[in-house]
Amino acid sequence: MKETLEKIHKNALDAISNINSTADVEEVRNTYLSRKSELNNIKKNLKDLSNEDKRIVGSLSNQITKDIEEKLNEKYQTFYQKELNEKLEKERIDITLPGSFTPYGKVHPLTQTVDEIVEIFKGMGFSLVHNENSPEVETEYFNFDMLNIPKDHPARDMQDTFYTKVAPNVILRSQTSGAQIHEMLNSRPPIRVIAPGRVYRCESVSARKNNLFHQIEGLLVDKDITFADLKGIMNEFLRLYFGSARPTRFRSSFFPFTEPSAEIDVQCIMCEGKGCRVCSGTGWLEILGAGMVDPNVLRNVNIDPEVYTGFAFGMGVERLAMLKWGIDDIRLFFNNDARFLKQF
Ligand code: DAH
Numbered sequence: 407m408k409e410t411l412e413k414i415h416k417n418a419l420d421a422i423s424n425i426n427s428t429a430d431v432e433e434v435r436n437t438y439l440s441r442k443s444e445l446n447n448i449k450k451n452l453k454d455l456s457n458e459d460k461r462i463v464g465s466l467s468n469q470i471t472k473d474i475e476e477k478l479n480e481k482y483q484t485f486y487q488k489e490l491n492e493k494l495e496k497e498r499i500d501i502t503l504p505g506s507f508t509p510y511g512k513v514h515p516l517t518q519t520v521d522e523i524v525e526i527f528k529g530m531g532f533s534l535v536h537n538e539n540s541p542e543v544e545t546e547y548f549n550f551d552m553l554n555i556p557k558d559h560p561a562r563d564m565q566d567t568f569y570t571k572v573a574p575n576v577i578l579r580s581q582t583s584g585a586q587i588h589e590m591l592n593s594r595p596p597i598r599v600i601a602p603g604r605v606y607r608c609e610s611v612s613a614r615k616n617n618l619f620h621q622i623e624g625l626l627v628d629k630d631i632t633f634a635d636l637k638g639i640m641n642e643f644l645r646l647y648f649g650s651a652r653p654t655r656f657r658s659s660f661f662p663f664t665e666p667s668a669e670i671d672v673q674c675i676m677c678e679g680k681g682c683r684v685c686s687g688t689g690w691l692e693i694l695g696a697g698m699v700d701p702n703v704l705r706n707v708n709i710d711p712e713v714y715t716g717f718a719f720g721m722g723v724e725r726l727a728m729l730k731w732g733i734d735d736i737r738l739f740f741n742n743d744a745r746f747l748k749q750f
């Protein structure tokens with residue numbers, strides 16, 4: 407038994423002297439000290455020996471175990487340090503090298519425009535309508551009927567409106583004005599909201615027209631609201647959006663849901679009123695439609711027009727963005743060409 411132990415010891419020491427890495431250390435440890443090792447087997451079977459042998463073999467096997475452990479630990483320390491130094495040397499970071507470039511995205515110019523306009527109106531006390539009051543898939547009832555747009559109005563023509571197969575009256579909204587109706591049905595005056603969103607029109611696509619575009623609708627209903635309030639709010643918005651005091655003018659116009667109605671022009675930002683290609687030589691650019699909410703519309707939503715008055719407005723986001731940045735083709739917003747998008 408003693409010889410066996412000495413043989414194991416010798417083999418272990420040989421193996422230890424051949425160690426070249428921390429991985430070798432673990433392998434040798436496994437072979438000579440693990441629970442399945444020969445040495446451990448001997449210790450396990452001590453109980454079958456005579457008392458005398460138990461003492462001798464027990465003490466010798468403990469000594470050998472201790473010696474192997476110590477030598478292995480020494481080796482481990484040596485190779486651990488060596489391997490660490492090699493690793494540090496190999497993985498040294500050159501902090502003078504240029505960093506790797508991670509391109510990051512930007513907010514789409516239309517989103518930027520909507521955000522900016524929303525902020526301006528929030529600053530004037532307007533809040534955003536709830537999403538459920540501004541659905542993109544609409545019924546003719548909200549998009550037209552309730553807005554006082556008669557059944558024979560040309561805007562209802564199949565050429566302008568996208569009809570769906572869901573049901574005969576279900577359409578993709580052609581304007582955000584339906585949000586006015588939802589809002590007035592779901593809350594009572596005073597109302598002061600804006601509703602930005604997508605609208606759809608079945609038209610041929612060109613530099614000026616896309617099937618999908620964005621509008622921002624505004625609605626204010628309260629007691630004693632007059633056209634002067636509308637004019638004040640619109641002028642302040644245009645001043646904040648286009649910067650500086652740019653001349654504006656209100657042209658009388660017609661919308662079925664407002665009376666009186668107006669279209670608002672701003673002096674051409676390209677030529678400052680001198681007349682150019684962008685403004686077709688007139689010196690003015692049409693920016694938005696607005697007016698006093700038609701009493702018929704108020705009646706449709708059970709608001710008494712004798713008690714309350716209000717104004718509404720609607721503007722095209724693409725047009726406002728194109729004017730501000732001098733973009734001459736609406737399709738650029740939808741092509742997702744990074745060369746275009748990264749300029750904003
Ligand atoms: N909905 C109109 C359009 O798409 C724009 C508009 C005009 C909205 C006058 C309004 C308004 O709220 O009062 O052309």
